[in-house]
Amino acid sequence: MTAEAAAVAVVEDFLAALGRGDRDAAARHLADGAVMIFPGGRRYTTLDALAAASAVRYRHVDKHREEYEALTDGTGDVIVWSMGTLFGENNAGVRYDGVRYVDRFRLRDGLIVEQRVWNDLAQSGVLTARAETEIEPQWRPRTPD
Structure with missing residues (x-):
C-alpha cells in the first residue's frame, strides 16, 4: 500500500468514527498537538472541544464522502483532500442533506x-x-426513488 493510500484509509476511518460519534476511535488517528480548523477560523485541539462547539450548531452531522485525493508534499507529509456533502439534523430537529464540504488533512507518520x-x-x-420548508430543495433530505 502506498503512503497516499494508507493516509486516505486513516482519514476515512477518522471521518467514519466521527460520523458515528465514536470519539475514542477517531482520536487514535490524531497526533499530539493536532489542530482542526473550521469555518470562521474556529480552532480545536481536542475532539471533546469540537463536539461541545458542534452541539450548539446541530444534533448530528455526517458526511457522504464522495471523493479523495492524496499527495506527498516536499516535507514527506501526506496531504489528503476529502470532498462530498454533509447530512444531519439541526438543533430544531430539521434534517438536511447535500451541503457541500471539503476537508484538507495533513498526515505525518x-x-x-x-x-x-x-x-x-x-x-x-x-x-x-425551523422547518424543512425553510430549506432550499437542494439541501433537503434525499428521498428514495
Whole structure:
C-alpha cells in the first residue's frame, strides 16, 4: 500500500468514527498537538472541544464522502483532500442533506496533524431552519426513488 493510500484509509476511518460519534476511535488517528480548523477560523485541539462547539450548531452531522485525493508534499507529509456533502439534523430537529464540504488533512507518520474544513452550512441556512420548508430543495433530505 502506498503512503497516499494508507493516509486516505486513516482519514476515512477518522471521518467514519466521527460520523458515528465514536470519539475514542477517531482520536487514535490524531497526533499530539493536532489542530482542526473550521469555518470562521474556529480552532480545536481536542475532539471533546469540537463536539461541545458542534452541539450548539446541530444534533448530528455526517458526511457522504464522495471523493479523495492524496499527495506527498516536499516535507514527506501526506496531504489528503476529502470532498462530498454533509447530512444531519439541526438543533430544531430539521434534517438536511447535500451541503457541500471539503476537508484538507495533513498526515505525518500516519497520524493527522491538521484538518482544515470548508463547507456551505452557513450559506445553506440549514442550521437556523425551523422547518424543512425553510430549506432550499437542494439541501433537503434525499428521498428514495
